[in-house]
Amino acid sequence: AQKVTQAQTEISVVEKEDVTLDCVYETRDTTYYLFWYKQPPSGELVFLIRRNSFDEQNEISGRYSWNFQKSTSSFNFTITASQVVDSAVYFCALSDPFSGAGSYQLTFGKGTKLSVIP
């Protein structure tokens, strides 16, 4: 069965510090997709990134970067020079659509609440 673990429940950092959010996943499939979403206090889900299991290239997008390592089943997310607007709950999620269930639903971690203090 699929599982996503975000061991950090809450993190507080001072503005301009770097912060890494951890995500560990479990799946028996070789083809799967990993996602990060941001949920600001307003409550909507904001898509940040998707990675497929065949693409282990790390990615940088502005102040955000992602480190995908299949060997450790991890997909960690780093925010560089954090800002107050980064304060939100961040979710890691997994989709393994070829598992036999025939659907594309996401399995979510419990989320990490990030507070950036000015």
Added chain:
Amino acid sequence: NAGVTQTPKFRILKIGQSMTLQCAQDMNHNYMYWYRQDPGMGLKLIYYSVGAGITDKGEVPNGYNVSRSTTEDFPLRLELAAPSQTSVYFCASVTPPYEQYFGPGTRLTVT
């Protein structure tokens, strides 16, 4: 394109009442999903549909029913609301294999 829309945005129900949460998408997606998000938790799958007329249970289906008579609409029915159903409900649709589109959510309180 409106994407995925959900109504209502907020609702307060009394214990034992019933209601239907509406979800619609205008992207002609076959795959649609209902998730619930309890406080401090991630989203959990309630029901999903792979096309009009076809639905199946997810991880937490008890207390809910769904129907899918059209491609566009995927309503979620709560019968006999209970305090344990206080949650935020998200509807989603998918362009396979990975483009996920989420609605803005419905915040439901049962008292």
